[in-house]
Amino acid sequence: MAYLEFKFEDQITKYIREQELDTSLKFITLRKDKHFGQKDAQPLAQKKLSWESKSLPFNGVPFQVVGTKTYECHQGKDRQTKAKEKYAAERDKKELEDHAFLQRRKLVQNTKKVDCKAIINIAHVIRFPDFKIEESTVRSKKEASQTLKAALSETPSSVKAEVVYCVRFPSLSEHSSHAVVGEEAYVREAVDARLREKIEQLTLSGVRKMTEMKCHLNTFVVEELFCGEQPPPPTRRRYYPTDSDIRNVMFKTKQATRDPNIERPDEGPSRRGKKRSSRKVLQLRKQCAGYLKEITDLTYHLQDEQCMTDLSSRLKSVLLDMKANVPQDTGLPLTFSPRKRKAEKAMDPLPTKSASHPFTGGVEQHTEDIVSVDTLLALTLG
Known part of the structure; x- marks a missing residue:
């Protein structure tokens, strides 16, 4: 591991990026305090004084923490296990209920996370070099803290303060369960x-x-x-x-x-929202059509006159509401009707009047012509 100090936050980002390029690693943000990187941070007399932290070992200089930030290896702990389990359960339930088999990808492993423990700790601190102590004892720390807080309360401008970023970088040996160099590491590179x-x-x-x-x-x-x-x-x-x-x-x-x-x-306004709304309309249209078909089928089994009267009244009211909401051009009736599927066409009733056969029709017409000619001959001879 290595402990480094930086004056600006941009220098930390640049250094991390250089380390990623050299070692084929990738670090992602794990957590960040809201005051981390605050430019107008000032020392406060009532704020806690610290002597060491995860990113700054003891060196005898007291400091106040403005904020912290933590990076972790991108192959660290999987923090979405519950969400993944919930998604898998909902997907399986949907397949069983709707009888819809969703396409699934064949994965050798379902996640790249291997619970790597490598972490970068960053502390944004205000330190006070004039109040440095030589020994790490409770008494010396207490006396220096009391003197520093008194100075911050009485004359804060007289207290020398330095704003720095203290960073602890992990060593390559802290990365576990995955490669950090070589071709094996290149496979997981971002x-x-x-x-x-x-x-x-x-x-x-x-x-x-x-x-x-x-x-x-x-x-x-x-x-x-x-x-x-x-x-x-x-x-x-x-x-x-x-x-x-x-x-x-x-x-x-x-x-x-x-x-x-x-x-x-x-290009004008995007039509993505319109496509989504049209899909919803199509889904609702199919649902309404299903309800209407079921009502039509059940109507033929009704025997109660009062029930039929109430149903007729309600259907008439629904029809009037639909006519009020369906766009129509004046003088032009609605001619739209859904196309029938092949199975529905096969179930259509056969026509009651059979079409005349071309040869049969010709023979009947020819017979009528012969009769008329015979009649004419009889009248002529007679």
């Missing part, structure tokens, strides 16, 4: 942030084909990220993402540009 930005830019500019996107990314890595240097090997997933990584970034970028609350002058 895509570089600069590469993600490039994919977003190319997607917004109209690039859609995977081959074209990869060609642009390879050129970007060789000519811009590592200009004049030896480019990394193709096994580095950070700089040579997989097709799945690229598709995910492209999909999220396209989804972000389809926000219904954003209006673009070249």
Whole structure:
């Protein structure tokens, strides 16, 4: 492990990023106090004084903590186990109730988390070097604390204070259950942030084909990220993402540009909300049609006259409400009706009047012609 000090928060972010590039690791934010990084932080007489913490070992100088921030390895503890179990239970329940078999991906392992214990501790502190003590004893700490608090209460401007960020970085040996260097570590690498930005830019500019996107990314890595240097090997997933990584970034970028609350002058308002509403309307329409069909089937079994009268009155009221809400053009009746499925067409009743056969019709017409000719001959001879 290593204990370092930084003057600004940006320096910490840069250092962490350099460590990630060198070791093929990735750290994500675990927690952060709301006062961490506060620029106008001032020492307070009533605030607690500390002599050591997780990110700052004892060095004899008292300090006050403004805020803390913690990073953890991206292959650390899985903190979404309950949510995943709940989702799996709801999915299985839905398959049993609706008889709908959802497509599932075949995963070798269901998560990348391996409960790695590596953590980066950062403390934003205000320290007071003029009140440094030599020995870590209870008496010396108590006397120095009382003197410092009295000075902060009487003349706070006379107290020398330094604002620093103290960071504790884990060693490579603290990473457990996963590789940290080599090709095995490259498999779990996250895509570089600069590469993600490039994919977003190319997607917004109209690039859609995977081959074209990869060609642009390879050129970007060789000519811009590592200009004049030896480019990394193709096994580095950070700089040579997989097709799945690229598709995910492209999909999220396209989804972000389809926000219904954003209006673009070249495309106008997004229709994503309209598509969602139309799907809901179709679902409700099918549901209403099912209710109407069931009512129609049950009507033929009703025998109670009073029940039929009440039903007729209520259906008439529903019909009037529907006519008031259905858009109609003046003088043009509604002609829409749902198309029948093949099974319904096969169940249609056969026509009662059979169509005349072409040959039969011709023979009957020919017979009538012969009779008329005979009659004419008889009248002529007679």
